[in-house]
Amino acid sequence: MGSLLQIENLHVSVEGKSILKGVQLEIRQGEIHALMGPNGSGKSTLAYALVGHPKYEVTAGKIEVDGVNLLDLDPNERARLGLFLAFQYPVVIPGVKVADFLRHAVSNIRKPDRKEGEGLIPMREFRKELRERMEALGMDTEFARRYLNEGFSGGEKKRMEILQMAMLKPKFAILDETDSGLDSDAVRVVSEGLQKLAGPDTGVLIITHHERLLEFNKPHHTHVMLGGRIVESGDSALAHKLHEEGYAEIRARHPQAAAENAAHEEALTATTAS
Amino acid sequence: MSGTIAAATLPPSFDARAFEQFVSHRSEPTWLTERRRQAFSQFEELSHSSLDEEEWKRIDLRSFRPERYEIRNTLPAQSTFDLLLADRTEFGGRVTHIDGCTQASQLDGTLRKQGVIFGSLQDVLQAHPDLLQDYWMQRAVPNGRDRFSAWHAAFCTGGTVLYVPKGVDVEAPLYSFIGLASENAADLSHTLVILENGASATLLEETASANPDLSGLHIGAVELLVGDGAHLQYVQLQNWGTKVCHFAHQAGRVAGNGSLRWTVGGLGARIAHIHQDVFLDGPAAEAQVNGVTFASEKQLISYYTQQTHAAPFTRSDLLYKQVLRDRARGIWRGMIRVDEGAQKTDGYQRNDTLLLSGDSRADAIPGLEIEADDVRCTHGATAGRVDEEQIFYCMARGISEMEAKHMIVEGFFQTVLDRIPVEVVRETLNRAVEKKLGIERLQGV
């Protein structure tokens, strides 16, 4: 039996505002889960809370990997336990080369007891591995020498997230809209890349509004988030149905959650407008 | 308040008697002794008037006690230094000074045959008594600019001189070291570089204290004179211990089609204030200025930079990056001046500051004074904390918070390091930054 990521009755607030209101989810290594839901329903919030973003405060519930409580752990400790998030909006780290960044990251993940200044994985070995991974993802190896995400196009940033996943080989990978902003060739490359990576040793949570990523990576389970809760779950047919028909039916079946989601969406438009 | 040193009477170690004694012990050409005398009377005079408000108002000199320091006439018996640049590459020549006295000087024989002169100020004055007369404090840093330049000219203890004749290309970098090894020693060393037309050279200079707790004083001057079509690269890495006071006038003049690439590293000293000038005198002259500063604890590191465009088609490009930690203070006041005739000038200045603590403080004030009407001048300054989202992103990849901050700091400096073509300088600065961050490198990269 592989590892198990357990999310139980999770409540999360951001800046004092309650966003997640009791999320229930279990992901096992080797499983693919799709998480769908309208804008502002709390999908990214769940992703951030899982990897331990300091702004996302867990007010109730638990997150565990094989019984180990993640809530007491810093993001880097969670990463060393095998959690990975492909960011919806990857961050630029000026002046830090992709290769240097990844060499540090990989060294920490593979040698969790490593201390700063020591035990970096050997350069040769690292370079070779990086080059192979980049080629497999159809990336120009020149990117290794560029500063992380600086001046990258939206699609390049997303590809860089997948490259990082490929190098770090997480037990649990959360992909937050990794397919958005990609042209159709790039979606294909990323989908195929993910398909190769997501074997029996990886549990994957794919957050998406599209279907392409799911074509290559057929979800075993699909969940719908609305107003900070998972309101319905099903198999891959549910993902397809939602994609075809939208969320009207779901909203109708869950009026309370729909109302709360609408409130968020209004707030969202208000902030973008101001 | 802070602008004046209370100096109604000169400290005994730098008063009229001390001066007479100082010059009597030096066998120097008459022109230099005379110039020193003139400078001494300027020093007396300027010590009674206040310093330029604009330049000094943010610098608290109350803890600066000139009476504490004195000039040594002999080398210390023994001293060792932890140097950043000294053994990093093959140098074409090297000159080292400790406590204001020259310790050693050496120049590659081939360069000597080509007419290159590189050595201590005293040796060069001995061998070529008149060579420096038209240069030493005549073109780039005038004696009478303020009390520190006058002080320097009167009591100049020596220094490093580089002269490259017309058309000679000195390929290997040259090295100059200025050290302080005795408690309260004063160093008033001068760096003078003269490149004749079409010549080129690279001079790497560093300063250091034999131990970090030594109190000391440096009142320096750097003069870089770049001829027509000549190309100079000059690096000064200020790495004194944190009980040293450092005041310097540093100026470069670039003639037509010449270029100056100048990198300053500011890591050490308790108080450091540098007046740095570049003058673009001839058409199409170019200057690039790079600054890397990292102040911690209670250090104050201050720069007053000026880029003066006096001829058309000249270009200047200044980028300073500073990191401040603990209770450190960083001050940068920049100015681009463009004279009336300097059309088609391109001037750029920028200072970025990264604050690593809530108690550190940065002042960055860019400025422009433009009298020509067809120019392009841009300036900017930013200051901010390490971005929390960047730290989180690194942590989400398994990197600890501390290591993430260190990476972000190194990345912050990277953009200025990228401008420095000499690899050994980039590496050295990087290592210096890591050392200051407290990263012990146990395994090579």
Ligand SMILES: Nc1ncnc2c1ncn2[C@@H]1O[C@H](COP(=O)(O)OP(=O)(O)OP(=O)(O)O)[C@@H](O)[C@H]1O
């Ligand atoms: N850092 C934050 N500060 C303030 N509000 C936030 C923050 N993060 C999320 N929220 C709010 O929480 C709610 C859920 O946002 P979240 O980003 O989780 O939605 P989402 O389901 O990922 O939406 P989308 O499909 O648009 O990506 C929104 O109302 C949003 O404004």
Ligand SMILES: [Mg+2]
């Ligand atoms: Mg989202």
